[in-house]
Amino acid sequence: xxxxxxxxxxxxxxxxxxxxxxxxxxxxxxxxxxxxxxxxxxxxxxxxxxxxxxxxxxxxxxxxxxxxxxxxxxxxxxxxxxxxxxxxxxxxxxxxxxxxxxxxxxxxxxxxxxxxxxxxxxxxxxxxxxxxxxxxxxxxxxxxxxxxxxxxxxxxxxxxxxxxxxxxxxxxxxxxxxxxxxxxxxxxxxxxxxxxxxxxxxxxxxxxxxxxxxxxxxxxxxxxxxxxxxxxxxxxxxxxxxxxxxxxxxxxxxxxxxxxxxxxxxxxxxxxxxxxxxxxxxxxxxxxxxxxxxxxxxxxxxxxxxxxxxxxxxxxxxxxxxxxxxxxxxxxxxxxxxxxxxxxxxxxxxxxxxxxxxxxxxxxxxxxxxxxxxxxxxxxxxxxxxxxxxxxxxxxxxxxxxxxxxxxxxxxxxxxxxxxxxxxxxx
Ligand code: 5AD
Ligand code: SF4
Numbered sequence: 001x002x003x004x005x006x007x008x009x010x011x012x013x014x015x016x017x018x019x020x021x022x023x024x025x026x027x028x029x030x031x032x033x034x035x036x037x038x039x040x041x042x043x044x045x046x047x048x049x050x051x052x053x054x055x056x057x058x059x060x061x062x063x064x065x066x067x068x069x070x071x072x073x074x075x076x077x078x079x080x081x082x083x084x085x086x087x088x089x090x091x092x093x094x095x096x097x098x099x100x101x102x103x104x105x106x107x108x109x110x111x112x113x114x115x116x117x118x119x120x121x122x123x124x125x126x127x128x129x130x131x132x133x134x135x136x137x138x139x140x141x142x143x144x145x146x147x148x149x150x151x152x153x154x155x156x157x158x159x160x161x162x163x164x165x166x167x168x169x170x171x172x173x174x175x176x177x178x179x180x181x182x183x184x185x186x187x188x189x190x191x192x193x194x195x196x197x198x199x200x201x202x203x204x205x206x207x208x209x210x211x212x213x214x215x216x217x218x219x220x221x222x223x224x225x226x227x228x229x230x231x232x233x234x235x236x237x238x239x240x241x242x243x244x245x246x247x248x249x250x251x252x253x254x255x256x257x258x259x260x261x262x263x264x265x266x267x268x269x270x271x272x273x274x275x276x277x278x279x280x281x282x283x284x285x286x287x288x289x290x291x292x293x294x295x296x297x298x299x300x301x302x303x304x305x306x307x308x309x310x311x312x313x314x315x316x317x318x319x320x321x322x323x324x325x326x327x328x329x330x331x332x333x334x335x336x337x338x339x340x341x342x343x344x345x346x347x348x349x350x351x352x353x354x355x356x357x358x359x360x361x362x363x364x365x366x367x368x369x370x371x372x373x374x375x376x377x378x379x380x381x382x383x384x385x386x387x388x389x390x391x392x393x394x395x396x397x398x399x400x401x402x403x404x405x406x407x408x409x410x411x412x413x414x415x416x417x418x419x420x421x422x423x424x425x426x427x
Contacts, residue, residue: 001185004136005068006033007127009094014128016098025055029063029101031087034070036151038320045070053084063104065089065097069155072114073324079110090114091141091156094122116157123166126173133181133371133401134216135174139167139202140186145221147248148259148326149291149319152187159187161194164202171209180401181214181369182206190220190229200228207236213403214369214386215239219246219286222270223261230277241278242388245271246286250305251298254291259326264305271309282387284313287346290339291319292330299342303349310353312387313414316346358389358411365421366391368406370398382415390415 009031010020021027030052035041045066052064065087066078072090079088086104089097093113100111121141129135140161143153171182184206186192192199206215215238220229222245233239245267249255252263262270274281287302306314318339321328366385374380374392381395383404391406398404398420406418 001136001138001187002033002035002068004127004138004185005091005094007129007136008122008125008138009033009067009097011125011128012094012097024051025059027062029065030055031065031067031097034066034068036069036073036155036322038317038322040320042070042074049082049085053082056084063087063101067091067094067097069151072116072155073151075112075114079112083110086110088112088114090116092117092120095120095125118158119160121160121162121166123162126170129174129177129179131178133179133369135171135177135179135182136185137167137170137174137182138162138185139189140192143187144191145188145223145261146259146326148257149288149322151322151325154324156187159191161186161192163194164197164205167202168205168209171206171212175209175211178401180212181216182212184215184217186217187219188221188224189217190224190226198226198228199224200226200232203229203232203239204236207232207239213238213401216242216388218244220244222246222267225270225274227277230274234277240386240388241280242282242284242386243274243278244284244286245274247302247305247309247311248286248288249291249294249298249302251294251301254294254298254301257293257327257330258288258291264301268305268308280387282312282385282389283309284388285309285311285315287314287316288319289316289342289346290334292327292334293332294319294334299345303345306346306349306353310357311350312357312389313354314346314350316343316350318343354414355411358414358416361385361389361408361416362410363408365405365407366416366418368393368404370400370402370404372400385416391418392416393418393420396420 032048034045056062063086066085067089068091071088078085087100096113104111142157142159144159146153190199368383368391370381370383372382374382380392382392393406405421407421408416408418410417
């Protein structure tokens with residue numbers, strides 16, 4: 001999402017004739033687009049800002065701006081403690097950036113805009129993209145779910161969706177610019193709804209864009225996975241057979257306390273339904289350990305659900321205290337060492353599951369989109385299956401952007417290895 005937002009900001013600045021600087025030290029203005037989801041993300045921004053401050057000590061006219069979610073949530077802290085920050089701009093205010101830049105240049109005062117909008121979706125603004133395989137397309141912004149651990153509803157405001165026409169036009173433009181894959185993005189991507197056109201209508205329309213080899217989307221909420229969505233995925237071979245389905249926790253009391261709106265059994269039934277509708281589907285997830293009040297026994301329920309589902313992959317996090325959220329008010333916060341201990345356990349278990357899932361691919365022929373040169377060897381390509389597994393194989397006559405058939409011969413770490421069988425027609 002931040003890459004997509006940065007591409008919007010770049011487009012806005014280019015419109016005003018600003019140009020990217022070759023090096024950070026050469027820039028007249030430096031912007032950092034920020035994420036506030038966990039403390040770790042914030043720490044990275046603070047250390048970047050330390051770097052920019054040093055540049056400013058040597059070159060006092062350089063303008064420093066903090067954009068995005070941290071600007072929204074830490075405005076007062078930044079104004080008080082980081083006086084070298086000139087511009088603070090929330091995620092709904094990017095359009096104001098050129099005006100604020102001009103103002104700052106004329107009167108050298110701090111410029112702040114963190115107004116949240118009920119309407120801004122940047123619909124008529126084409127992002128400035130680097131040439132590549134995958135184009136990120138933001139289809140909706142904000143979130144109305146209010147999971148009690150999450151800062152997003154506060155930093156990004158209420159849900160709103162872009163028009164289908166705007167999104168389809170952007171997908172067509174992406175194909176014209178050489179992209180072969182799009183990833184539809186939203187905080188809650190499958191609660192997309194524009195003039196009563198729901199997410200599956202949009203998927204259906206995007207899947208019909210000529211030349212688009214692959215469509216992915218992230219992140220859906222389990223509550224909004226509909227039969228229509230699964231049916232649309234099953235009908236279009238260019239919609240990737242992968243669903244990211246954040247579990248967060250496996251215990252009903254904790255799920256309720258998180259305000260996740262589903263129980264463990266709902267979730268498990270949904271997984272069965274997804275696997276029945278989409279044979280061979282890849283399912284990945286997000287897991288939080290050490291949510292306030294989570295007992296050891298409740299934590300075991302998360303391991304149990306993982307054992308039942310056997311996710312293909314997972315992003316696993318220690319609960320991170322976010323000021324202003326409901327969960328920050330809970331008094332039974334879990335000790336940091338205990339959180340670390342639980343995190344170690346979920347990571348270990350997931351490793352086994354990933355390996356087990358990957359081993360089932362050995363001997364199969366998979367359709368792979370050639371995406372880049374493998375990090376391990378210049379003679380090998382790396383590409384993904386529709387189900388989102390990385391596959392490494394010798395280049396032979398395949399080219400980047402080709403859809404090829406690869407016979408899987410072994411697993412290595414989290415990826416698969418194989419050899420080219422043939423060029424495949426569009427998936
Ligand atoms: N602490 C830890 N993880 C969090 N996430 C969101 N908020 C927090 C938090 N306060 C995780 C959730 C979500 C993913 C994007 O980030 O798992 O699905
Ligand atoms: Fe945060 Fe996702 Fe929950 Fe929205 S649905 S509050 S973005 S975790």
